[in-house]
Amino acid sequence: MKPTDLMTVSEVAQRGGFAPSALRYYEREGLLHATRTAGGQRRYERGVLRRLAFIRAARNVGLSLEEIRSVLAGLPESRTPNKADWTKISRAWHGRLDEQIQALVALRDGLNTCIGCGCLSLARCRMSNPSDVAATYGAGARYLPPAARRTPAGP
Amino acid sequence: MKPTDLMTVSEVAQRGGFAPSALRYYEREGLLHATRTAGGQRRYERGVLRRLAFIRAARNVGLSLEEIRSVLAGLPESRTPNKADWTKISRAWHGRLDEQIQALVALRDGLNTCIGCGCLSLARCRMSNPSDVAATYGAGARYLPPAARRTPAGP
DNA sequence: GATTGACTTGAAGTTAACTTCAACTTGCAC
DNA sequence: GTGCAAGTTGAAGTTAACTTCAAGTCAATC
Numbered sequence: 001m002k003p004t005d006l007m008t009v010s011e012v013a014q015r016g017g018f019a020p021s022a023l024r025y026y027e028r029e030g031l032l033h034a035t036r037t038a039g040g041q042r043r044y045e046r047g048v049l050r051r052l053a054f055i056r057a058a059r060n061v062g063l064s065l066e067e068i069r070s071v072l073a074g075l076p077e078s079r080t081p082n083k084a085d086w087t088k089i090s091r092a093w094h095g096r097l098d099e100q101i102q103a104l105v106a107l108r109d110g111l112n113t114c115i116g117c118g119c120l121s122l123a124r125c126r127m128s129n130p131s132d133v134a135a136t137y138g139a140g141a142r143y144l145p146p147a148a149r150r151t152p153a154g155p
Numbered sequence: 156m157k158p159t160d161l162m163t164v165s166e167v168a169q170r171g172g173f174a175p176s177a178l179r180y181y182e183r184e185g186l187l188h189a190t191r192t193a194g195g196q197r198r199y200e201r202g203v204l205r206r207l208a209f210i211r212a213a214r215n216v217g218l219s220l221e222e223i224r225s226v227l228a229g230l231p232e233s234r235t236p237n238k239a240d241w242t243k244i245s246r247a248w249h250g251r252l253d254e255q256i257q258a259l260v261a262l263r264d265g266l267n268t269c270i271g272c273g274c275l276s277l278a279r280c281r282m283s284n285p286s287d288v289a290a291t292y293g294a295g296a297r298y299l300p301p302a303a304r305r306t307p308a309g310p
Numbered sequence: 311g312a313t314t315g316a317c318t319t320g321a322a323g324t325t326a327a328c329t330t331c332a333a334c335t336t337g338c339a340c
Numbered sequence: 341g342t343g344c345a346a347g348t349t350g351a352a353g354t355t356a357a358c359t360t361c362a363a364g365t366c367a368a369t370c
Contacts, residue, residue: 097263108252194336
């Protein structure tokens with residue numbers, strides 16, 4: 001609890017790989033919390049880095065900030081989240097990743113079929129049939145987004 | 156080339172699973188072409204359905220419209236694209252899908268490690284380390300986007 | 311105690327991929 | 341030949357996830 005444990009916004013930005021503006025945005029959106037100095041400047045506890053690591057990973061997996069927010073809301077506020085807290089959350093991802101991998105494999109194999117038959121037919125091709133898309137991947141499923149491509153905010 | 160082969164915008168929207176506004180948008184962006192009636196209304200040839208199927212599949216795989224546009228630009232304008240034309244394009248996707256699957260598997264396995272060690276450490280966890288993200292997945296890689304979740308435009 | 315670089319806020323801007331709107335025109339059925 | 345559903349356009353609106361800006365404040369150093 002030494003004050004030296006606290007980090008400024010630019011320090012966190014640097015170490016966490018996010019732009020300061022993103023940190024402020026995340027705070028407004030309720031994903032992050034910062035204490036304040038007497039003068040009103042943000043000071044972050046070390047735990048924020050783990051939180052940011054989690055946020056980045058979640059974004060890479062395709063979760064929206066809103067989803068991440070609600071997942072993070074499951075963390076205990078009363079104490080510093082421990083290994084078990086994080087593990088519980090992470091475990092849920094495993095299933096999600098498995099689903100995503102399966103969906104992609106299905107997509108690839110469907111594509112093989114298409115290459116084989118050269119069809120890309122609207123009626124049959126599972127790559128693109130609109131109803132198939134809904135049926136195959138379900139309403140809640142999401143996949144790795146362009147976010148994964150973004151360069152983590154640099155200088 | 157019978158005029159009866161031509162479809163109206165709402166017919167294509169219905170059959171292709173896109174909203175009419177999306178079709179007009181795609182046309183503005185150079186992904187689609189439509190002939191016009193004397194009065195200026197759009198009429199689509201049957202081939203547009205295959206093109207739309209391709210666009211949908213590409214979107215599901217995470218390509219931006221810009222990328223799709225440039226891929227589609229590789230199709231011959233002088234003749235109706237044939238089986239071989241589409242196959243050539245589709246083949247390139249196979250590699251892309253393989254890459255995406257590999258990336259996801261790496262992510263999942265990294266996550267296993269994290270669950271095992273409970274770390275989610277910024278320094279070590281390949282799930283979230285900013286530089287790892289860039290290094291592991293490369294600048295050009297993209298993954299399945301929220302687009303896959305969207306319901307294909309309905310009534 | 312003055313300098314100055316880092317920090318603050320709210321508001322507005324950005325991008326992709328569309329959708330919605332208003333005002334007007336076509337084209338097919340009767 | 342008329343009625344009206346369906347089509348047309350350009351402009352503006354939408355959403356997520358931020359960034360940028362302007363105008364001003366803080367805090368660490370000299």
